[in-house]
Amino acid sequence: MAICYDRLWKLLIDKKMNRTELKEASGISFNVLARLGKNEPVSFETIEKICFTLNCNIEDVVEIQRNNVVDDISRNYTTIELFAGAGGLALGIEKAGFDTLGLIEFDKDATDSLKINRPNWRVINDDIANISCLDLEDYFNIKKSQLDLLSGGAPCQAFSYAGKRLGLEDARGTLFYHYAMFLRKLQPKMFLFENVRGLLTHDKGRTYTTITNIFEQAGYTIQKKVLNAWDYGVPQKRERLITIGIRNDLVDKITYEFPKEHDYKPVLRDVLLDCPNGLGVPYGENKRKIFELVPPGGYWRDIDPDIAKEYMKSCWNMEGGRTGILRRMSLDEPSLTVLTSPSQKQTERCHPLEARPFTVRENARCQTFPDEWQFCGNVQSQYKQVGNAVPVNLAYDIALEIHKSLEGLK
Numbered sequence: 001m002a003i004c005y006d007r008l009w010k011l012l013i014d015k016k017m018n019r020t021e022l023k024e025a026s027g028i029s030f031n032v033l034a035r036l037g038k039n040e041p042v043s044f045e046t047i048e049k050i051c052f053t054l055n056c057n058i059e060d061v062v063e064i065q066r067n068n069v070v071d072d073i074s075r076n077y078t079t080i081e082l083f084a085g086a087g088g089l090a091l092g093i094e095k096a097g098f099d100t101l102g103l104i105e106f107d108k109d110a111t112d113s114l115k116i117n118r119p120n121w122r123v124i125n126d127d128i129a130n131i132s133c134l135d136l137e138d139y140f141n142i143k144k145s146q147l148d149l150l151s152g153g154a155p156c157q158a159f160s161y162a163g164k165r166l167g168l169e170d171a172r173g174t175l176f177y178h179y180a181m182f183l184r185k186l187q188p189k190m191f192l193f194e195n196v197r198g199l200l201t202h203d204k205g206r207t208y209t210t211i212t213n214i215f216e217q218a219g220y221t222i223q224k225k226v227l228n229a230w231d232y233g234v235p236q237k238r239e240r241l242i243t244i245g246i247r248n249d250l251v252d253k254i255t256y257e258f259p260k261e262h263d264y265k266p267v268l269r270d271v272l273l274d275c276p277n278g279l280g281v282p283y284g285e286n287k288r289k290i291f292e293l294v295p296p297g298g299y300w301r302d303i304d305p306d307i308a309k310e311y312m313k314s315c316w317n318m319e320g321g322r323t324g325i326l327r328r329m330s331l332d333e334p335s336l337t338v339l340t341s342p343s344q345k346q347t348e349r350c351h352p353l354e355a356r357p358f359t360v361r362e363n364a365r366c367q368t369f370p371d372e373w374q375f376c377g378n379v380q381s382q383y384k385q386v387g388n389a390v391p392v393n394l395a396y397d398i399a400l401e402i403h404k405s406l407e408g409l410k
Helices: 006-014 019-026 030-037 044-054 088-095 108-117 167-171 175-186 202-217 285-291 305-317 360-366 379-388 392-407
Strands: 002-004 063-065 077-082 098-105 123-125 149-152 190-196 220-228 239-247
Touching: 006 044, 019 030, 019 044, 077 088, 077 175, 088 098, 088 149, 088 190, 088 392, 098 108, 108 123, 108 379, 149 175, 149 392, 175 202, 190 202, 190 392, 202 220, 202 239, 239 392, 285 305, 360 379
Parallel strands: 077 098, 077 149, 098 123, 149 190
Antiparallel strands: 002 063, 190 239, 220 239
16 A cells, blocks of 8 residues: 555645645745655645645545555566666666666775665676676676666767677677666566667767667667656756667566656755755855846846856857856756756856755755765765665655566566
8 A cells, every 4th residue: 555645746736836835834844845746655744734724525635555666566577777866767677676686887986885785785886897797697696698787878979880780799899888788688578778868869879879779789678768856856057968779588578658847846945945965066256246237047148148158258158058157956846957066167056045066965865865865085086876766756766667567578
């Protein structure tokens, strides 16, 4: 049995009310609001307050679900993840009902983050080239074709022989080559390959064409879609190219459907106002004073042109809107794509209430990491780990649909 509050969020949309307005009107706390957002139990008193505020019945906001996928994820499937980073994708996949057999990550700080949060995970801190050449069945103690899911996303690199249809040799010398080696050697039932949207046009499209050729030659039927994390419970505009593969011998037994978009799209107000303190990097004094002139939701065009011109220097004469310069976020909009550095001149994300960059923890909330998820290393490393991650909620929705697909093999 599971509790679901989707009816509540739909009711808020009908009443043109956001979550923060519900909190203020009903007198519930941000912690309670967060529990509702995670479909976690809350007190009957809380439900009464919400129903009184919205002038509705309990069944209008709460649904008890039985015999659904959420209840059925006690049957866990197996996964191995490559290029795991600090665990955004892995955490979402775990929440969807998968047991992790191993995660491979080269960055020491990121692997330390994985280990401190999930001591039971087998985290391998090594160059993937040193692993892909091994007998993977022996290394992971699993026979070929038994693994349920291979996941991860190799960094985008051009292929020396792109377009020549040399099979796996097209990718030799790239990190994707090792993802392809895992796929060929282990033959998982399904795979999840995520990457930036720009992969579709990288090297005039030849890179992704080569990747799909290799997937197909490895024996998989693939489908792809660009998903915006904002549509899946993430308070951030972040587009990712998601490629799903099903092994050819299973395509008559299972199908995959990309997750449906959520009705409610969270904004920064939902995650910033009660965010715990965290590490951060301040602006220099001059930059801070300039940002104090920028209104929430504004950018360089919203301040004195002479001040903006002096700040922008050569960028002043650039073509285009330059909307990322002196950009200050608003509580009533989602974050722009969380980056790997707290401050970059042409892609600013100033805090809406204070003249400073977002902290590591605020960025982590924008990526839907739970507050208890820790990041290791210095502050620059932590920003990088968070910025490189797949949003947890997006990963969860994608993986939950994969879980549903695998249920077709029962």
